[in-house]
Amino acid sequence: MLPGLGWPVELRVHPRARSLRLRLDEARGVLALTCPRRTSRRAALDWAAGQGGWVEAQLARIAPAEPFAAGTAIPFEGAEIMLHWEEALPRGPALTEGRLQCGGSAQSFSGRVERFLRREARDRLSKLTRQIAHDAGLSVRSVAVGDASSRWGSCSSSGAIRYNWRLVLAPLHLSRWVVAHEVAHLRHMNHGPAFKALEAELYGADPRPARAELRALGPRLKRVGRPL
Structure with a gap:
Protein backbone atom coordinates (compact mmCIF):
# COMPACT_ATOMS: atom_id res chain seq x y z
CA MET A 1 0.00 0.00 0.00
CA LEU A 2 1.16 3.53 -0.79
CA PRO A 3 -0.15 6.72 0.85
CA GLY A 4 -2.89 8.36 -1.19
CA LEU A 5 -3.69 5.32 -3.33
CA GLY A 6 -6.87 3.40 -2.64
CA TRP A 7 -5.63 0.01 -3.86
CA PRO A 8 -2.42 -1.94 -3.29
CA VAL A 9 0.33 -1.67 -5.90
CA GLU A 10 1.75 -4.77 -7.55
CA LEU A 11 5.14 -4.06 -9.10
CA ARG A 12 6.45 -6.17 -11.97
CA VAL A 13 9.71 -5.70 -13.83
CA HIS A 14 9.31 -6.25 -17.57
CA PRO A 15 12.43 -6.63 -19.72
CA ARG A 16 10.83 -4.91 -22.74
CA ALA A 17 9.20 -2.03 -20.87
CA ARG A 18 10.57 1.38 -21.83
CA SER A 19 8.75 3.48 -19.27
CA LEU A 20 6.76 3.18 -16.06
CA ARG A 21 3.12 2.23 -16.54
CA LEU A 22 0.30 2.06 -14.00
CA ARG A 23 -2.85 0.08 -14.79
CA LEU A 24 -5.92 -0.49 -12.67
CA ASP A 25 -6.63 -4.24 -12.57
CA GLU A 26 -10.27 -4.16 -11.59
CA ALA A 27 -10.75 -7.93 -11.49
CA ARG A 28 -7.92 -8.46 -8.97
CA GLY A 29 -8.28 -5.22 -7.04
CA VAL A 30 -4.69 -4.04 -7.55
CA LEU A 31 -2.80 -1.27 -9.31
CA ALA A 32 -0.42 -3.07 -11.69
CA LEU A 33 2.84 -1.13 -11.95
CA THR A 34 5.09 -2.14 -14.86
CA CYS A 35 8.71 -1.17 -14.42
CA PRO A 36 11.65 -1.22 -16.88
CA ARG A 37 14.49 -3.49 -15.83
CA ARG A 38 16.95 -0.74 -14.89
CA THR A 39 14.55 1.44 -12.92
CA SER A 40 14.92 1.13 -9.16
CA ARG A 41 12.01 -0.25 -7.16
CA ARG A 42 12.02 2.81 -4.90
CA ALA A 43 11.90 5.23 -7.85
CA ALA A 44 9.05 3.28 -9.45
CA LEU A 45 6.99 3.29 -6.24
CA ASP A 46 7.67 7.01 -5.69
CA TRP A 47 6.37 7.68 -9.20
CA ALA A 48 3.25 5.57 -8.59
CA ALA A 49 2.60 7.41 -5.32
CA GLY A 50 2.40 10.63 -7.33
CA GLN A 51 -0.44 9.29 -9.49
CA GLY A 52 -3.09 9.68 -6.79
CA GLY A 53 -5.28 11.99 -8.86
CA TRP A 54 -5.35 9.59 -11.79
CA VAL A 55 -6.06 6.62 -9.53
CA GLU A 56 -8.89 8.47 -7.80
CA ALA A 57 -10.48 9.31 -11.16
CA GLN A 58 -10.21 5.69 -12.34
CA LEU A 59 -11.73 4.31 -9.15
CA ALA A 60 -14.63 6.76 -9.42
CA ARG A 61 -15.48 5.33 -12.85
CA ILE A 62 -15.73 1.72 -11.67
CA ALA A 63 -19.26 0.39 -11.60
CA PRO A 64 -20.25 -1.90 -8.70
CA ALA A 65 -19.88 -5.67 -8.89
CA GLU A 66 -22.81 -7.70 -10.24
CA PRO A 67 -23.17 -10.81 -8.06
CA PHE A 68 -25.27 -13.77 -9.19
CA ALA A 69 -28.50 -12.95 -7.37
CA ALA A 70 -32.04 -14.08 -8.09
CA GLY A 71 -34.07 -11.43 -9.87
CA THR A 72 -31.09 -9.78 -11.57
Missing part, protein backbone atom coordinates in the same frame (compact mmCIF):
# COMPACT_ATOMS: atom_id res chain seq x y z
CA ALA A 73 -30.04 -9.91 -15.23
CA ILE A 74 -26.70 -11.03 -16.63
CA PRO A 75 -25.41 -11.21 -20.21
CA PHE A 76 -25.22 -14.59 -21.92
CA GLU A 77 -23.85 -14.76 -25.46
CA GLY A 78 -24.58 -11.05 -25.71
CA ALA A 79 -28.24 -11.16 -24.62
CA GLU A 80 -29.56 -10.32 -21.16
CA ILE A 81 -31.06 -13.24 -19.25
CA MET A 82 -32.80 -13.23 -15.87
CA LEU A 83 -31.59 -15.25 -12.91
CA HIS A 84 -34.51 -17.04 -11.25
CA TRP A 85 -34.63 -19.08 -8.05
CA GLU A 86 -37.43 -21.12 -6.53
CA GLU A 87 -36.66 -23.62 -3.81
CA ALA A 88 -38.93 -26.27 -5.36
CA LEU A 89 -37.20 -26.20 -8.77
CA PRO A 90 -34.52 -28.80 -9.64
CA ARG A 91 -31.13 -27.93 -8.13
CA GLY A 92 -29.38 -28.12 -11.49
CA PRO A 93 -29.52 -24.78 -13.36
CA ALA A 94 -31.44 -24.75 -16.64
CA LEU A 95 -31.51 -22.10 -19.35
CA THR A 96 -34.98 -21.64 -20.77
CA GLU A 97 -37.01 -18.82 -22.33
CA GLY A 98 -34.54 -16.08 -21.54
CA ARG A 99 -33.85 -17.02 -17.96
CA LEU A 100 -31.48 -19.21 -15.99
CA GLN A 101 -33.30 -20.92 -13.18
CA CYS A 102 -32.61 -23.41 -10.43
CA GLY A 103 -33.86 -24.44 -7.01
CA GLY A 104 -32.36 -25.88 -3.86
CA SER A 105 -30.69 -23.82 -1.17
CA ALA A 106 -30.73 -20.07 -1.75
CA GLN A 107 -27.29 -19.80 -0.15
CA SER A 108 -25.71 -21.95 -2.88
CA PHE A 109 -27.54 -20.28 -5.79
CA SER A 110 -24.58 -18.12 -6.82
CA GLY A 111 -22.14 -21.02 -6.84
CA ARG A 112 -24.43 -23.23 -8.91
CA VAL A 113 -24.94 -20.46 -11.46
CA GLU A 114 -21.20 -19.89 -11.85
CA ARG A 115 -20.46 -23.61 -12.20
CA PHE A 116 -23.16 -23.87 -14.86
CA LEU A 117 -21.71 -20.95 -16.81
CA ARG A 118 -18.20 -22.36 -16.59
CA ARG A 119 -19.41 -25.72 -17.98
CA GLU A 120 -21.27 -23.98 -20.79
CA ALA A 121 -18.19 -21.93 -21.64
CA ARG A 122 -15.94 -24.99 -21.68
CA ASP A 123 -18.32 -27.02 -23.83
CA ARG A 124 -19.16 -24.25 -26.30
CA LEU A 125 -15.63 -22.94 -26.66
CA SER A 126 -14.23 -26.48 -27.01
CA LYS A 127 -16.64 -27.23 -29.83
CA LEU A 128 -15.92 -23.96 -31.64
CA THR A 129 -12.16 -24.32 -31.17
CA ARG A 130 -12.06 -27.82 -32.61
CA GLN A 131 -14.30 -26.80 -35.51
CA ILE A 132 -12.11 -23.83 -36.49
CA ALA A 133 -8.90 -25.82 -35.95
CA HIS A 134 -10.22 -28.68 -38.09
CA ASP A 135 -11.15 -26.29 -40.90
CA ALA A 136 -7.60 -24.88 -40.75
CA GLY A 137 -5.98 -28.33 -40.72
CA LEU A 138 -4.62 -27.79 -37.20
CA SER A 139 -4.66 -29.99 -34.11
CA VAL A 140 -5.66 -28.90 -30.60
CA ARG A 141 -4.28 -30.88 -27.65
CA SER A 142 -6.75 -29.61 -25.03
CA VAL A 143 -9.21 -26.82 -24.26
CA ALA A 144 -9.83 -25.52 -20.74
CA VAL A 145 -11.37 -22.47 -19.08
CA GLY A 146 -10.26 -20.31 -16.17
CA ASP A 147 -10.73 -16.74 -14.94
CA ALA A 148 -7.56 -14.89 -15.90
CA SER A 149 -7.62 -11.22 -14.95
CA SER A 150 -6.07 -9.76 -18.08
CA ARG A 151 -6.28 -12.31 -20.92
CA TRP A 152 -9.24 -13.77 -22.78
CA GLY A 153 -7.24 -16.68 -24.10
CA SER A 154 -3.83 -18.28 -24.27
CA CYS A 155 -2.20 -20.98 -26.39
CA SER A 156 0.85 -23.02 -25.42
CA SER A 157 3.42 -24.43 -27.81
CA SER A 158 2.09 -27.90 -26.96
CA GLY A 159 -1.32 -27.05 -28.44
CA ALA A 160 -3.19 -26.49 -25.17
CA ILE A 161 -5.65 -23.59 -25.32
CA ARG A 162 -7.20 -21.90 -22.30
CA TYR A 163 -9.99 -19.31 -22.28
CA ASN A 164 -11.60 -17.01 -19.77
CA TRP A 165 -14.98 -18.59 -19.03
CA ARG A 166 -16.57 -15.12 -19.14
CA LEU A 167 -16.42 -15.26 -22.93
CA VAL A 168 -19.72 -17.16 -22.72
CA LEU A 169 -21.25 -13.87 -21.55
CA ALA A 170 -20.04 -11.99 -24.64
CA PRO A 171 -21.68 -11.84 -28.08
CA LEU A 172 -20.88 -14.88 -30.22
CA HIS A 173 -18.82 -12.96 -32.76
CA LEU A 174 -16.44 -11.86 -30.00
CA SER A 175 -15.97 -15.43 -28.77
CA ARG A 176 -15.32 -16.48 -32.35
CA TRP A 177 -12.63 -13.83 -32.72
CA VAL A 178 -10.83 -14.95 -29.54
CA VAL A 179 -11.02 -18.58 -30.70
CA ALA A 180 -9.67 -17.64 -34.14
CA HIS A 181 -6.85 -15.70 -32.47
CA GLU A 182 -5.80 -18.64 -30.29
CA VAL A 183 -6.16 -21.23 -33.06
CA ALA A 184 -3.94 -19.06 -35.29
CA HIS A 185 -1.29 -19.37 -32.56
CA LEU A 186 -1.22 -23.11 -33.15
CA ARG A 187 0.63 -22.31 -36.34
CA HIS A 188 2.33 -19.01 -35.47
CA MET A 189 3.53 -18.41 -31.89
CA ASN A 190 3.90 -14.68 -32.55
CA HIS A 191 1.87 -11.71 -33.82
CA GLY A 192 3.65 -11.23 -37.12
CA PRO A 193 2.09 -10.65 -40.57
CA ALA A 194 1.53 -14.37 -41.23
CA PHE A 195 -0.27 -14.74 -37.89
CA LYS A 196 -2.47 -11.72 -38.55
CA ALA A 197 -3.40 -13.00 -42.00
CA LEU A 198 -4.40 -16.40 -40.61
CA GLU A 199 -6.29 -14.81 -37.72
CA ALA A 200 -8.38 -12.75 -40.15
CA GLU A 201 -8.95 -15.78 -42.38
CA LEU A 202 -10.15 -17.95 -39.50
CA TYR A 203 -12.34 -15.19 -38.06
CA GLY A 204 -13.75 -14.35 -41.48
CA ALA A 205 -13.39 -10.59 -41.07
CA ASP A 206 -11.06 -7.83 -39.91
CA PRO A 207 -10.36 -8.67 -36.22
CA ARG A 208 -9.72 -5.07 -35.18
CA PRO A 209 -13.35 -4.05 -34.54
CA ALA A 210 -13.92 -7.20 -32.47
CA ARG A 211 -10.77 -6.53 -30.46
CA ALA A 212 -11.92 -2.97 -29.72
CA GLU A 213 -15.44 -4.10 -28.84
CA LEU A 214 -14.23 -6.73 -26.39
CA ARG A 215 -11.82 -4.25 -24.82
CA ALA A 216 -14.75 -1.89 -24.19
CA LEU A 217 -17.11 -4.63 -22.98
CA GLY A 218 -14.53 -6.47 -20.90
CA PRO A 219 -14.76 -4.49 -17.64
CA ARG A 220 -18.50 -5.19 -17.38
CA LEU A 221 -18.05 -8.90 -18.13
CA LYS A 222 -15.42 -9.14 -15.40
CA ARG A 223 -17.80 -7.56 -12.86
CA VAL A 224 -20.47 -10.20 -13.46
CA GLY A 225 -20.53 -12.73 -10.65
CA ARG A 226 -18.20 -10.75 -8.41
CA PRO A 227 -19.41 -10.37 -4.81
CA LEU A 228 -20.26 -6.89 -3.55
